[in-house]
Amino acid sequence: MVAICSGIQSYYSSIAAAADIYRSVSSACACAPTRGSLLRRSISNSKVMASDHASQGLPSGMDPSMLDEYASQSKLLQEFFKIPSIGKAWIFNSKNENTSRAMVSIGQSDLLANKKRNFLLNSHISKSTSKSVSFQWSPFPIEMNGVSAVVPSPSGEKLLLVRNAEDDSPTKFEIWGPCQLENEIHIAQSIHGSLYTDGWFEGISWNQEETFIAYVAEEPPQPKPEFNGSGYRKEASSQKDCKSWKGQGDWEDDWGETYSKKRIPALFAANISSGEVRAVNGITRSLSVGQVIWAPSSSYSLVFVAWSDDNGFQETPRKLGIKYCYNRPCALYAAPDPFKEDADKQSTDSNQGDTTAIVKLTAELSSAFFPRFSPDGKYLVFISAKSSVDSGAHNGTNSMHKIDWPADGKIEGSFSVNDVVPIIASPQLGCFPGIYCSGLLRFPWLSDGRTMILSSYWGSKEAILSVNVASGEVLRVSPQDSDYSWNVLALDNNNILAVSSSLVTPPQIYYGFEASQIDKSCHWDWQGIPSPFPKLSDKVSSLLVNHKFSVLKIPISNASDKLPDGAKLPFEAIFVSCKDSASSPTIVVLHGGPHSVYPSSYSKSLAFLHAQGYNLLVVNYRGSLGFGEEALQSLPGNIGSQDVNDVLTALEFVIKKGLVDASRVAVVGGSHGGFLTTHLIGQAPETFVAAAARNPVCNLSLMVGTTDIPEWCFLEIYGKEGKSCFTESPSADMLTQFYQKSPISHISKVKTPTLFLLGAKDLRVPVSNGLQYARTLKERKVETKTIVFPEDMHGLDKPRSDYESFLNIGVWFKKYTSK
Numbered sequence: 001m002v003a004i005c006s007g008i009q010s011y012y013s014s015i016a017a018a019a020d021i022y023r024s025v026s027s028a029c030a031c032a033p034t035r036g037s038l039l040r041r042s043i044s045n046s047k048v049m050a051s052d053h054a055s056q057g058l059p060s061g062m063d064p065s066m067l068d069e070y071a072s073q074s075k076l077l078q079e080f081f082k083i084p085s086i087g088k089a090w091i092f093n094s095k096n097e098n099t100s101r102a103m104v105s106i107g108q109s110d111l112l113a114n115k116k117r118n119f120l121l122n123s124h125i126s127k128s129t130s131k132s133v134s135f136q137w138s139p140f141p142i143e144m145n146g147v148s149a150v151v152p153s154p155s156g157e158k159l160l161l162v163r164n165a166e167d168d169s170p171t172k173f174e175i176w177g178p179c180q181l182e183n184e185i186h187i188a189q190s191i192h193g194s195l196y197t198d199g200w201f202e203g204i205s206w207n208q209e210e211t212f213i214a215y216v217a218e219e220p221p222q223p224k225p226e227f228n229g230s231g232y233r234k235e236a237s238s239q240k241d242c243k244s245w246k247g248q249g250d251w252e253d254d255w256g257e258t259y260s261k262k263r264i265p266a267l268f269a270a271n272i273s274s275g276e277v278r279a280v281n282g283i284t285r286s287l288s289v290g291q292v293i294w295a296p297s298s299s300y301s302l303v304f305v306a307w308s309d310d311n312g313f314q315e316t317p318r319k320l321g322i323k324y325c326y327n328r329p330c331a332l333y334a335a336p337d338p339f340k341e342d343a344d345k346q347s348t349d350s351n352q353g354d355t356t357a358i359v360k361l362t363a364e365l366s367s368a369f370f371p372r373f374s375p376d377g378k379y380l381v382f383i384s385a386k387s388s389v390d391s392g393a394h395n396g397t398n399s400m401h402k403i404d405w406p407a408d409g410k411i412e413g414s415f416s417v418n419d420v421v422p423i424i425a426s427p428q429l430g431c432f433p434g435i436y437c438s439g440l441l442r443f444p445w446l447s448d449g450r451t452m453i454l455s456s457y458w459g460s461k462e463a464i465l466s467v468n469v470a471s472g473e474v475l476r477v478s479p480q481d482s483d484y485s486w487n488v489l490a491l492d493n494n495n496i497l498a499v500s501s502s503l504v505t506p507p508q509i510y511y512g513f514e515a516s517q518i519d520k521s522c523h524w525d526w527q528g529i530p531s532p533f534p535k536l537s538d539k540v541s542s543l544l545v546n547h548k549f550s551v552l553k554i555p556i557s558n559a560s561d562k563l564p565d566g567a568k569l570p571f572e573a574i575f576v577s578c579k580d581s582a583s584s585p586t587i588v589v590l591h592g593g594p595h596s597v598y599p600s601s602y603s604k605s606l607a608f609l610h611a612q613g614y615n616l617l618v619v620n621y622r623g624s625l626g627f628g629e630e631a632l633q634s635l636p637g638n639i640g641s642q643d644v645n646d647v648l649t650a651l652e653f654v655i656k657k658g659l660v661d662a663s664r665v666a667v668v669g670g671s672h673g674g675f676l677t678t679h680l681i682g683q684a685p686e687t688f689v690a691a692a693a694r695n696p697v698c699n700l701s702l703m704v705g706t707t708d709i710p711e712w713c714f715l716e717i718y719g720k721e722g723k724s725c726f727t728e729s730p731s732a733d734m735l736t737q738f739y740q741k742s743p744i745s746h747i748s749k750v751k752t753p754t755l756f757l758l759g760a761k762d763l764r765v766p767v768s769n770g771l772q773y774a775r776t777l778k779e780r781k782v783e784t785k786t787i788v789f790p791e792d793m794h795g796l797d798k799p800r801s802d803y804e805s806f807l808n809i810g811v812w813f814k815k816y817t818s819k
């Protein structure tokens with residue numbers, strides 16, 4: 001034992017010695033060896049310690065010098081993982097207008113089960129005439145164990161619980177009444193597989209009469225070639241026959257990241273009382289469907305979104321990744337309800353391959369999704385990402401449109417589409433920046449039947465908007481003077497149930513009473529609702545209490561005249577500062593996409609890092625959502641330069657204001673945020689003392705041949721031309737350009753200790769990208785630590801992986817930002 005200890009001693013002493021030398025030298029002259037190189041020399045000895053790790057039973061790679069830090073941080077992080085998150089909510093009116101009932105879905109990470117557990121919490125709402133409201137929460141939540149989807153009926157008198165099977169057993173529908181199970185439907189896998197609950201293809205919708213449910217589920221398993229002792233069996237059998245086996249058959253494209261194990265999304269309807277299930281006919285397998293709703297009485301009672309297989313840049317018949325990708329062409333279609341008599345007659349036609357059964361409603365638009373009928377059925381309103389499809393950028397500024405729905409329900413083909421809210425190119429400062437919508441309520445309408453309430457990004461914040469689909473007027477409903485983010489949860493007639501939070505302040509539920517103003521415009525008085533959740537532990541509260549939080553406007557440094565006005569507007573950075581920020585270490589946090597945004601809403605992982613005593617500088621560089629289309633489109637073709645400079649400009653902004661200690665800055669980012677992180681430690685090697693990257697894009701010439709979105713490399717490197725020059729096999733010149741614009745082209749200058757967090761099942765930025773970069777750093781004796789999560793995909797969002805990722809980020813940054 002002693003020997004080992006002395007080894008440890010000498011190890012620590014060499015560290016300490018090195019550090020003392022460092023401290024003394026660095027202050028002397030600039031040419032002194034950097035802190036890193038001194039430490040590296042000493043730490044590289046750590047390899048010899050590996051055997052000691054094992055002998056001390058320490059996990060491989062565990063740095064003994066940070067053991068206590070690891071232990072204390074792991075304990076604190078558990079506190080943050082216990083804080084539940086608010087999911088969806090529904091409000092059911094009751095006969096007495098002063099009362100209503102609410103149902104809220106709650107999520108909580110379960111590290112032991114490595115899954116997110118979902119609960120339902122109910123509340124009775126009583127509203128007094130004096131515009132005050134009280135919520136009587138039910139004493140305990142009900143766990144939705146094994147429940148994949150919760151879908152109340154429009155009247156709130158029925159509740160559908162969907163139980164997807166994890167094996168070959170049937171999918172189950174439970175239809176609950178107010179106090180008993182009214183019906184249970186078991187659907188065999190030969191009819192269809194699991195219902196989609198991914199928030200994109202997902203669609204489960206009651207008809208108005210609450211007698212049928214239309215939904216999107218995996219198509220039934222497709223026939224595979226079957227063989228037995230005498231070879232190929234011409235007539236395949238559904239019966240299990242122990243003497244035969246199934247082959248693979250032809251390989252088929254899939255929708256990439258997170259969808260590789262899913263079968264094609266198809267449309268079905270179920271009769272609630274008989275339990276009969278029918279497929280909606282006339283939809284070929286080249287169309288993947290989603291987001292189905294019921295149309296007001298018409299021969300075509302189902303409206304849904306569909307994406308065709310040939311959605312490549314050249315409309316080549318090839319599925320590309322669709323997760324986080326709004327640039328996939330899609331349209332609204334209508335189809336007859338398969339239970340309607342005449343539908344049967346028609347379907348026989350369709351079996352002869354005639355697809356007249358379904359009608360494309362939005363042929364003139366390249367993108368249409370989130371369809372919603374106005375309460376009187378006169379309008380079919382929907383969101384479009386045509387800016388994204390037409391430009392090729394994977395996300396962009398949305399627009400809103402409407403179709404006048406024929407009163408007689410007669411559908412004779414595509415409709416003329418009217419604009420409701422256009423794409424905003426360059427917003428006036430502080431004015432409406434356009435719609436950036438990631439979802440709509442099932443019933444988003446105020447009682448005037450013309451005003452829709454939705455959540456959308458407004459700069460670095462999420463805001464609640466009202467959109468009058470008749471006039472196109474857009475108003476910000478959530479408080480204007482707040483940098484907090486606001487999200488609509490549900491509507492209670494014209495009152496709004498919402499949730500508000502900041503990056504490090506957990507969500508708080510609010511109830512907004514509609515109050516008409518003199519100028520007839522609506523505004524809402526917001527009342528905080530006592531949270532049903534347990535208070536933050538004193539320890540967590542004490543660590544978060546002194547924070548300051550503001551959204552900084554960062555002016556563009558020496559903007560080129562060629563830039564459109566919208567791209568010259570200041571971009572934003574969210575700054576969360578500790579009590580004495582100038583003497584605290586700072587973490588620069590970078591979102592991916594790049595056409596995404598890091599909003600000011602609560603993030604348990606960033607709250608954990610801030611609680612560790614770090615300032616946070618979350619940079620929403622140009623290209624982010626929420627700032628108008630011109631700013632967004634200024635990035636494609638300039639990645640690795642404009643975005644990198646925006647981050648350095650934001651950091652310089654807070655350094656010049658004396659808000660941060662420039663010698664203790666770390667940087668973290670995932671995917672394109674990892675692209676920026678590894679570019680920054682290469683292009684600005686003196687600026688960052690530590691870095692962490694989640695599935696980073698480090699080498700586009702490697703990514704283009706391995707990712708499910710190869711066109712992303714073309715679009716972000718070449719800009720709009722990327723759409724026309726995309727090819728499955730880029731030329732050597734193209735690969736060279738991809739390499740030169742990649743972080744790996746600057747790797748020779750990197751000396752920042754870097755932590756890599758990689759998902760082995762990542763189809764978006766396959767693990768080879770980050771591993772190549774990490775191995776090269778190791779080869780160059782730069783301090784690295786790499787954790788590969790074998791079961792994780794691009795998002796690393798399994799609870800244990802998320803936990804271990806941020807625990808290691810916390811310890812890694814503590815090690816290298818400590819004075």
Ligand SMILES: CC(=O)N[C@@H](C)C(=O)N[C@@H](C)C(=O)O
Nearest residue numbers: 324394592593594670671672
């Ligand atoms: C469109 C897309 O997935 N781009 C990746 C390179 C990326 O950065 N993805 C984001 C959403 C991420 O954070 O993973």
